[in-house]
Amino acid sequence: MFDIMDFSQGMTGDNGMELPTGGGPYIPDAGECMRCGMCVSSCPTFRLFQTEAETPRQRIRTISKVLVEDVAISEEEHEHLDNCLQCRACETACPSRMNYGTLFDQAREKLSQSVSRSWLAKLALFLIEHKRRRRLLLPLLSLYLRSGLRKPLRASGLLKKLKLASAENLLSEPALGGLAGIYPVGRRARRRGRVALFTGCLAEHFDRATQRAAIKLLNAIGYEVVVPENQGCCGAIHQHHGCSAQTLKDKNIAAFYELEVEAIIYVASGCGAMLSEYQGDDTETAGWFGRSLQDINQFLLAHWPDDLQLAASNLNVAVHEPCSQRNVLKNGQSVHALLRKIPGLNIEALPDNQLCCGAGGSYMLTHPDNAQQLRHAKRQAIEGSGADVVVSSNFSCAFYLNAERAETARKLVHPIRLLADRL
Numbered sequence: 371m372f373d374i375m376d377f378s379q380g381m382t383g384d385n386g387m388e389l390p391t392g393g394g395p396y397i398p399d400a401g402e403c404m405r406c407g408m409c410v411s412s413c414p415t416f417r418l419f420q421t422e423a424e425t426p427r428q429r430i431r432t433i434s435k436v437l438v439e440d441v442a443i444s445e446e447e448h449e450h451l452d453n454c455l456q457c458r459a460c461e462t463a464c465p466s467r468m469n470y471g472t473l474f475d476q477a478r479e480k481l482s483q484s485v486s487r488s489w490l491a492k493l494a495l496f497l498i499e500h501k502r503r504r505r506l507l508l509p510l511l512s513l514y515l516r517s518g519l520r521k522p523l524r525a526s527g528l529l530k531k532l533k534l535a536s537a538e539n540l541l542s543e544p545a546l547g548g549l550a551g552i553y554p555v556g557r558r559a560r561r562r563g564r565v566a567l568f569t570g571c572l573a574e575h576f577d578r579a580t581q582r583a584a585i586k587l588l589n590a591i592g593y594e595v596v597v598p599e600n601q602g603c604c605g606a607i608h609q610h611h612g613c614s615a616q617t618l619k620d621k622n623i624a625a626f627y628e629l630e631v632e633a634i635i636y637v638a639s640g641c642g643a644m645l646s647e648y649q650g651d652d653t654e655t656a657g658w659f660g661r662s663l664q665d666i667n668q669f670l671l672a673h674w675p676d677d678l679q680l681a682a683s684n685l686n687v688a689v690h691e692p693c694s695q696r697n698v699l700k701n702g703q704s705v706h707a708l709l710r711k712i713p714g715l716n717i718e719a720l721p722d723n724q725l726c727c728g729a730g731g732s733y734m735l736t737h738p739d740n741a742q743q744l745r746h747a748k749r750q751a752i753e754g755s756g757a758d759v760v761v762s763s764n765f766s767c768a769f770y771l772n773a774e775r776a777e778t779a780r781k782l783v784h785p786i787r788l789l790a791d792r793l
């Protein structure tokens with residue numbers, strides 16, 4: 371099953387290893403892993419547990435049982451598979467270019483047919499899917515956070531009994547209400563076109579400052595911004611849980627397709643990674659969506675007017691590179707290039723950027739112990755960097771790293787917020 375692949379006609383990859391060639395992208399199936407182990411040290415769960423069972427190599431073996439051999443897997447194998455953060459660092463390290471993310475999603479979908487979900491997971495998926503119902507809950511959340519109920523409720527132990535303690539710890543004040551539908555270009559900029567903004571589900575309420583910064587910058591470089599009300603979650607959380615994200619995909623494609631825009635801009639790299647997979651659906655509208663999709667950092671960089679100057683700053687900035695940006699979108703360098711628009715800024719990559727911060731979509735809620743250990747390691751890297759500001763292009767990473775932090779610890783912000791502040 372795990373035969374060594376024929377590299378006789380291979381080409382050389384970044385790491386000097388030969389890569390298989392052929393027409394179009396090569397996506398090996400789960401049975402084609404060479405078991406070379408080059409992915410092992412890049413895997414955050416191997417870093418935590420130091421056992422073979424927690425390596426990508428072993429997970430691919432398990433996935434092969436599910437997808438290729440069609441045999442039942444043990445509870446332990448299921449648990450080790452479930453511990454995966456889906457950070458896809460193993461893909462970046464793999465000389466065979468194993469498409470681990472796709473294999474994992476396929477296995478998860480197949481296994482999910484025999485797994486019953488907790489009421490909490492079902493509720494979370496329901497709220498992610500239904501925007502109006504989610505919005506109805508936000509004023510209640512805001513009231514709870516301001517009411518002084520938090521302390522006694524935590525002390526009562528009820529949250530722990532209901533398995534809500536980890537989620538409750540992460541809560542922060544949401545933005546109530548939605549963004550406007552259209553943000554026209556102001557009088558001071560020359561109008562160059564019209565783009566649409568993808569706002570996501572949780573980021574829409576918990577990262578409003580970044581979305582406003584995106585609108586401000588896009589307007590400043592001459593683009594009118596449309597925010598379609600009928601857009602929804604990108605579907606990443608559903609896919610990670612082995613549920614179909616097709617309804618969410620179809621809804622988003624339809625919501626944006628009817629607009630006359632030059633680009634669909636996403637701000638959070640986690641959403642961007644999922645949205646970039648829409649074009650895999652072989653339809654004209656999905657193809658259009660894929661071609662129109664643009665990362666905010668890349669779009670601003672590509673369309674920055676020569677005469678737009680930003681105020682200088684002598685801050686030291688460390689750039690956190692989210693897994694979705696590093697291992698899926700592979701566009702992290704655009705953040706460094708964009709930040710160089712601010713004269714005087716000292717920009718460095720955050721040390722140990724290849725290690726996942728633990729957020730992992732909903733992983734911070736489903737595996738709080740593992741996630742917290744990884745977050746602790748990331749926080750040590752942040753504090754050790756000596757940076758004045760740390761930037762991250764993914765809402766989920768910043769949200770998790772900013773939650774429950776010490777008062778003196780640095781807060782992560784999206785890089786575009788630094789630019790918007792210096793307009």
Ligand code: SF4
Binds near residue numbers: 402427430464468
């Ligand atoms: S690096 Fe790739 S081929 Fe090697 S063990 Fe890992 S997944 Fe398999």
Ligand code: SF4
Binds near residue numbers: 456
């Ligand atoms: S996706 Fe991340 S956590 Fe999962 S096996 Fe690959 S490296 Fe490990």
